[in-house]
Amino acid sequence: MSTEVARETPAAAVEDARRAERTDRIVGTIQRQGALAVLIVVVVISLIAFPNFRSFDNTATILVAAAPPMLIALGMTFVIITGGIDLSVGSLYVLGGVLAAWASQYGFAAAFAAPLVVCGLIGVVNGALIAYTRMAPFIVTLAALLGARGLMRAISDEGSETYLVKNDAFKQLGNGSFLGIGYQVWLAAVLVVLGMVLLSRTRFGHSVYAVGGSEDAAALMGVPVRRIKVGVYVMSGLLAGLAGAINAAKLGSGVTVLGTGMELDAIAAVVIGGTLLTGGAGTIAGTVAGVLLLGVIQNLINQVGNVNSNWQQVISGAFLALVVVAQTYLVKLRRVN
Amino acid sequence: MPLLEVSDVSKTFPGVRALDQVSFTLNPGEVHALVGENGAGKSTLIKVITGVYQPDDGELRYQGEPARFGTPMDAQHAGISTIYQEVNLIPLMSVSHNLFLGREPRNRLGLLDEGRMHREARAILAGYGVTADIRLPLGTLALGAQQMVALARAVMIDAKVVIMDEPTSSLEPREVETLFGVIRELHARGIGIVYVSHRLDELYRICDAVTILRDGRVVHTGRLADLERIRLVALMLGREMSEIRREGATAFSSEKAVDTGAAPILRASGLTSRRKLHDITFDVRPGEVVGLGGLLGAGRSETIKAIGGAYPLDDGDVQVDGVDLKRPTTVQAVRNGIAVQPEDRKAEGIVAGLSVRENIALAVLPKVSRLGLVSDARIDAIVERYMTRLRIKASSPDQLVGDLSGGNQQKVLLARLLATGPKVLLLDEPTRGIDVGAKAEVQSLIDELAAEGIGVVLVSSDAEELIEGADRVVVLRDGVVVGTLTGASVTTEDLMATIAAAAPPEEAE
Incomplete structure (x- = not known):
């Protein structure tokens, strides 16, 4: 009997392997391109159904509105690929905006430096606590969420003092445009491209995937796991601070009441974009599609007019649940083979 | 150098x-x-x-x-x-x-x-x-x-x-x-x-x-x-x-009466699982202790788990007391009287953070419940009975199992299995890591249980325990049954000879 098994297995194994390869290719494509496909479908339907959607201005509006969430989701993509989560970004976004508005009185450079330094440092603390004390990212960044919100309220006198942007060049960044498209969109686009190169074409990027794929194996293979973890939380903090700064430039002041729940929107966009919440797989292209998809849904609801804009949250939520269920199923398909 | x-x-x-x-x-x-x-x-x-x-x-x-x-x-x-x-x-x-x-x-x-x-x-x-x-x-x-x-x-x-x-x-x-x-x-x-x-x-x-x-x-x-x-x-x-040890170092009795004509209480046939098990077939009669012999990785634990529904099978058939379970799930196995004592007591057996009472009662909860409510009195009766019978040394039924010695933990685990009234008991290294006294107690308990008509499958790396405890030994190698020792050939010499025998030439082509 044993000999019979020995004889028939090679052929069966080859066939198994071939089937596994095919399934994997299909599943992988759905995972990577699913959000993009849905985005295209939604956009095509909107182009036909909503005349206002078709205008160039509307497109520019969608893109400008999507720039800050894009930056936050970009950082979040790196964090989630390592298997972590960063809940502090919503607070850092608000804090960054207030700091930028306040610091704008000292010039253009200061308006960027203040939020980047503070939010970057909070990222360092997040990363160090997560990497070196092995505390759960959820708890560490929840603490940072509360801490950063407190800090924002303290410097804005319980939110009652609104700092106006005092630097014209900085204000111009938030409201000017190049080729009809806001500066912040170009900034986000450049950072997205840099992020793509970093993630897919550098040793750091591959290490990010390795840490999320299997931390123990990565460590055994010589990946500096702790440094990578600190790195992704610093990136996430910096990008959240920058997002806050460009939002302040657009609004002309450091608004203290925005940003609640931004972290959840970012996580939703990343997951919709095909990044696994468990880490180890995901792409920035997917995240871009995820952010735009959520942005387009919001825009459409505004187009319809008399629909309460909170429906956007309901739709986003339902969509997210759908994606996570689909992801779980797709991953299982991959593993079984 | x-x-x-x-x-x-x-x-x-x-x-x-x-x-x-x-x-x-x-x-x-x-x-x-x-x-x-x-x-x-x-x-x-x-x-x-x-x-x-x-x-x-x-x-x-x-x-x-x-x-x-x-x-x-x-x-x-x-x-x-x-x-x-x-x-x-x-x-x-x-x-x-x-x-x-x-x-x-x-x-x-x-x-x-x-x-x-x-x-x-x-x-x-x-x-x-x-x-x-x-x-x-x-x-x-x-x-x-x-x-x-x-x-x-x-x-x-x-x-x-x-x-x-x-x-x-x-x-x-x-x-x-x-x-x-x-x-x-x-x-x-x-x-x-x-x-x-x-x-x-x-x-x-x-x-x-x-x-x-x-x-x-x-x-x-x-x-x-x-x-x-x-x-x-x-x-x-x-x-x-x-x-060096004198004969009879284990607590198993040497005289046993197994009704060799009785219908098997457990029949495992053709158990096959990718790479690990190939067409494993054997049966156990009521009151019989069947040993599974072989080296580490031969497929002994996998066989036991598969019978208990905890290891995926590609093919094969398990029958208990005439009931054909095909390839049972763990729930089906338990319902039909298969009790498995896993090899890794700490990871797969006891719940260290629960008390002796709770650990023993875990598997019988459905039996002592009415309309989903658990009867404390009936649990107490069961716990009392098995603590006495197995001589479990705990300060009280409420002591945490994690605080007991390895031998007593093992007895708690056995008590839980016995409380379900099993027809077949599958034991994977029942005496590993427990002291000599407790070992002897567990060994005589196995004998007692067999005498009551339970069919026992015993896996042990201790060759002596296997030989003296088992009435028959099924020897596995690389997931294949390579021999069965019965009667006078249940000896360590025969066990080793069977394990060491060279594989048939076509396997080593």
Whole structure:
């Protein structure tokens, strides 16, 4: 009997392997391109159904509105690929905006430096606590969420003092445009491209995937796991601070009441974009599609007019649940083979 | 000059002397088998060599110099690579990225050169018989191919010593041949290989030297070709020790009456599971203790788990008391009177944070409940009965099981199984890690239970326990039944002879 098994297995194994390869290719494509496909479908339907959607201005509006969430989701993509989560970004976004508005009185450079330094440092603390004390990212960044919100309220006198942007060049960044498209969109686009190169074409990027794929194996293979973890939380903090700064430039002041729940929107966009919440797989292209998809849904609801804009949250939520269920199923398909 | 020299290394963990003055020498180009049963100290020795553990005592010399590796990375940098039983790569990353992680070729801009990486990966892996698309995630490859990628990676980093921990346990016969080809090549290049395996045929095919560990000590070291198979098995299982002991060292009674004409209470037929089990068939009559013999990795635990529904079967059939369960789920198995005592008591058996009472009652909750509400009085009665019968020494039924001794934990586990009123009791190493007194009590309990008409399947690495406890012994090797010992042939000599018998020639083609 044993000999019979020995004889028939090679052929069966080859066939198994071939089937596994095919399934994997299909599943992988759905995972990577699913959000993009849905985005295209939604956009095509909107182009036909909503005349206002078709205008160039509307497109520019969608893109400008999507720039800050894009930056936050970009950082979040790196964090989630390592298997972590960063809940502090919503607070850092608000804090960054207030700091930028306040610091704008000292010039253009200061308006960027203040939020980047503070939010970057909070990222360092997040990363160090997560990497070196092995505390759960959820708890560490929840603490940072509360801490950063407190800090924002303290410097804005319980939110009652609104700092106006005092630097014209900085204000111009938030409201000017190049080729009809806001500066912040170009900034986000450049950072997205840099992020793509970093993630897919550098040793750091591959290490990010390795840490999320299997931390123990990565460590055994010589990946500096702790440094990578600190790195992704610093990136996430910096990008959240920058997002806050460009939002302040657009609004002309450091608004203290925005940003609640931004972290959840970012996580939703990343997951919709095909990044696994468990880490180890995901792409920035997917995240871009995820952010735009959520942005387009919001825009459409505004187009319809008399629909309460909170429906956007309901739709986003339902969509997210759908994606996570689909992801779980797709991953299982991959593993079984 | 030896490549690696371990001299008089000792390592103690709380309560266990894992290594006791162990010495081990590996020469360049040598394939050195490291063998021993579970708990013999193989893993500890490997971990000391690779820097996972620091020895309490003794010395490590590497390439003639005293060496001390603080972490596995230190050992790797020095040229000692380890291939673990479970592949330690990143399943979600592509094959070539896994191969090159941390050593990726870069272009002039400092960016990774994907094209070159894929080309080189393809070329390197072709030498290991891996032909799958190297851009696919590693996890989509067969386990054997993943093992080869791990090996290729280990050798790529200028390894001088490669440690292989059961490298063939998940390989197909064809892949084993490829692996052996690679090993021969490494051997020719002067790389020293430590080869851990329980498959005797493989050891004799590929290894030059052997070191046998038992209970943390080296019991033999030398050329493998000079050591007879039967000697090797005897040394591993500790036959010498049992010769010194007087007969009847276990608490099993020697006289037993099994109604050989009775219908079997358990019938396992054709149990087959990918690579691990091949057509395992045996039955157990009421009141009979059937031993499963064989070395580690022969498929004994898998067989037991499969019968209890906890191990996936591709084919086969389990019948209990005339009821055909086909391939039962755990729930079906329990409902039909199959009770399994798993090998790893702490991980799969007791719930350390619950009390003795709660642990015993766990499996009988459905029986003592009415409309979903649990009857305390009935639980108390059951707990009381089994604590007395099994002589469980606890301060009260409410003491936490985690605070009891190993022997008493085992008894709590048995009490839980017995409370369900099983027809068949499957015991995997029931006396491992418990003291002598408790061991004797558990052994006589097994006899008692059999006398009451329960069918018992017993797995034990203690050859003596197996021989004296079992009425019949089914011997497994590499997931295949290679013989059954009955009546007068239930002896340690026959057991070893069966285990050591060379595989039929067509298997070692």
